[in-house]
Amino acid sequence: MYSDRALVIGAGFAGLLAARVLSESYGDVVLVERDQITVDTEHRAGIPQAHHPHALLARGAEALEALFPKLGAELAAAGAVEADLGSDFMSRAPAGWAPRDPIGLKVHSMTRVTIEQIIRRRVLKLPNVSLVDGVTIDGLLHDRGTVTGVHGRRADEPYTDYADLVVDASGRTSKLVSWLAEFGVHCPAPMIVNGHLAYTSRLYHVNHDLKLDWKTAYEITHAPTTRRGGAVSTVDDGLWFVTLFGAGGDAAPTDEDGFLAYATTLECQDIAEIIKTATPASAIHHAPNLRSRWNRFHKVPNWPRGLLALGDSVVSLNPVYGHGMTLAALNCTDLRNLLEDHDLANEPLVFQRAVAKSAQIPWTSATTTDLGWSQRKLPRSTRFTQWYARHLFEVIPGNPQVYRAFIRVSQMVDHPAALFRPAVLRRVLWSALSGSRPRARER
Known part of the structure; x- marks a missing residue:
């Protein structure tokens, strides 16, 4: 046995942040x-979502900056594109185009490969952090209610390692539930919500001949009528990331003609224009049947000592909504704070409850939207939230104040209660009761 030793399963985004803490x-x-894996590894089998855009919400960027000082400056130096969420974004809701007024909230737009490489370099420079790759973990080592390490295979040889x-x-492919069952720890059935969403993505070289006045453009899907959407973001290395969304069982094709034809059905014709004129920089990648899953580890009374779980291993949200990296960063912020006052190896449920608390708002946001495509009768609270959201989106095109409130909530900077403050509530209720909509700007 080793003393004062921690072992992290998975060296992806969440694992790297956990190792840092x-x-x-x-x-x-x-x-x-x-x-x-090496410091400069790009695409790898364990991160298939790297072929699609990754959003780091403003709240997540703040959490990462605390863990990695001057990370924003390093991302910018690597080519990440800084954009104001109002003036630099062209957003289309079903009722029309959102205002383009500056919001004063900025995000960096970059590929998953770039942000993970930068964080990996930082973490592996730490003198007490090391990486062992090529290991398939088959299970946990345990002794009388305490996890003491892992066992598996490396290069066809048995692999065993111990830790406190x-x-x-x-991540999403975690086998933790079955590993725990092997020594008598049984977890509640996970909560799963499937919105039957899909996205199809491709990278393009920026075409400077197209004079565009935005850095990111997107058009959302919205139940029950708007099944198609899309997004294009200017990212690092002089690239555009184009993604086409399909909801309620719809999906963009992966052949070139079909990909373009799907884009031409959108209101945001800049997306189709980029596909027509820009030079492809990657293959077309498709991710079907996107869903959200919550393993409720915080409700396991005999959760073993010496074991924690975080990130997508616990809560994996539909990636269309861009919560994943931010939620992992918040988990690791909680980990850092709790380690100041708790021996989490002996009090693991303290941490698992914090993970559950951080997940509640993004889970409700993502699953309420996805349940809009469900045919079954939903709880009254969910139906009310969907009703309010529908009328909120109707007000957004003609109202910068409402749009600003919506963006701050969607970026997890403000609590969702901000959308029920009097200035917003009055406009939403007036729209709902009168049937009138504020005048939206032209494209």
Whole structure:
């Protein structure tokens, strides 16, 4: 047995952040990763979503900056595009175009590959953090209610490693539920919401001949009538990331003609124009059947000591809504704060409850939207939230104040209660009761 040693399963985004935090409290931190990986590894099998856009919400960027000082400046130096969420975004809701007034809230737009490479370099420079790659974990080592390490295979040889604390950050494909069942710890059935959404993405080289007055353009899907949407973002390395959304079972094709034809059905014709005229920089990648899943580990009374879980291993949200990286960053902020006052190896449920608390708002946001495509009868609270959201979107095109409130909530900067403040509530209720909409701007 080792003392003062932490082991993190998974060296993706969440695992790297966890290792960064644990390096402050543990003398030795080991990242154990299934893929072969180097500091400069780009696309790998364990991160299929890297072929699609990744949003780092404003709240997530703030949390990351606290963990990695001057990260924003480093991202900008690597080519990440800084954009105001109002003036630099062209947004289309079903009722019309959103206002383009500056909001004063900025985000960086970049590929998943770029942000993960930068964070990986930083983490692996820490003197007490190491990486062991090419390892397939088959289960947990345990002794009388305490997890003591992991076992698996590396290069067809048995692999065993011990630690005082094991953190599962292996993501959507986590096998933690079955590993726990092997030694008598049974978890509640996960909550799963499937919105039957899909997205199809491709990178393009920026075409400077197209004179566009935005850095990101997007058109949302909205139940029950608007099944198609799309987005294009200017990202690092002089690229555009084009993604076409399909909801309620709709999906964009992966052949070139079909991809373009789907884009031409959108109101935002800039997306189709880019596909027509820009040079492709990647293949077309498709991700079907996107869903949200919550493993309710915080409700397991005999949760073993020496084990924590975070990120997508616990709550994996429909990636269309862009919560994943931000939620992982918030989990690791909680981890850092709780380690100041708690021995989490002996009090793991303290952390799992914090993970559940951080997940509540983004889970409700993502699943309420996806349940709009459901044919079954929904709870009254969900129906009310959907009704309010529908009328909120009708007000947005002609009202900068309402749009600003919506953006701050969607970026997790403000609590959703901000959308029920009098200035917003009056406009939404007036629209709902009178049937009138504010005048929207032209494209």
